[in-house]
Amino acid sequence: MGWMQHVQPLARLVIAARCPLCDRPASKILCIDCDRQLQRDRLSNPLHRESVPIVAWGQYGGTLRQAIAAMKYNHQPELARLLGIQLAQTWERSPLARRYPNPVVLPVPMHPQKQAERGFNQAELIAKSFCQYTRLSLQASGVQRTRNTEPLFNLSPTAREAMLDNAFCLGSDFQRRPPKLVLLVDDIYTTGATLRAIHHLLRQHHIALCGLAVSARAIAPSQHHNE
Structure with a gap:
């Protein structure tokens, strides 16, 4: 019976290795089919x-x-x-990585109430994986979200900007030791309102923002000038 005690947990691990998108067996995070389909969404020109x-x-x-x-x-x-790994590989191939080799990585913060409801901040998890791959410094508490805003995509351009007015403040990490250069990381780029709000905050404290790295771009940046 002794050897069975070791085999059974291993068997459960093998059985539990399922693709989170289709629930089929997967030797990695995604099954072969879902990973192949995911690669079709990759941008040929990631830098804007x-x-x-x-x-x-x-x-x-x-x-x-x-x-x-x-x-x-x-x-x-x-x-x-x-x-995070995919984004890190894309970042390292971009000219920005050569121009700015050592930025501090800042994930877009989530309001504490929303993060408690979800259990995690997806931007922070992506940034952690990103930093493990790139070996860049992560400062997850550099900026804090002080207002629990509603989703922005259904709001007018004016309402988006008003919603994010004073929605962020400098966090403990950046208050103690402000970095010279920051790279912002998020899961999705949509309206650009969040980027503008954080950029404005960093400028007020004389912290430079070298770029935004995101897993997905919802619209081409040139389409949002009037948003």
Whole structure:
């Protein structure tokens, strides 16, 4: 019976190795089919040079959208590791990584109430995986969210900006030791309102923002100028 006590837990681990998107057996985080479909959402040109450059791994849609939704709403935080590694590889190939080799990585903060409800901040989990791969410094408490805002995508441009007015403050990490250069990390780039709000806060404290790295870009940055 002694050897069975060791075999049974191993058997359970093998059985538990299922794809979080389709529930089929998977030797890695995703099964072969879902991973193949995910790669179709990858952007051929991940860098967009705006006032703050944006590096995005993929276009928000298809399997990438399904993966992000599963991570956030079906409690599949292990997907953040995959998204973080993919984003790190994209970042390291971008010209921004050569121009800015040692930024401090800041995940977009989540309001404490919302984070308690979800159990994690997906941007922070992606950033942790990103930093493990790139060996960049992570400061998850650099900026704090002080207002529990509603989703922005249904709001007008004016309402978005008003919703995020004074929604962030400098956190303990940056108060104690402000970095010279920051790279912001998030799961999705949508309206750009969050990016602008955090960029404004950092500028007030003389902290430079070299870019935003995201797993998915919902719209091309050139489409949001009037948002």
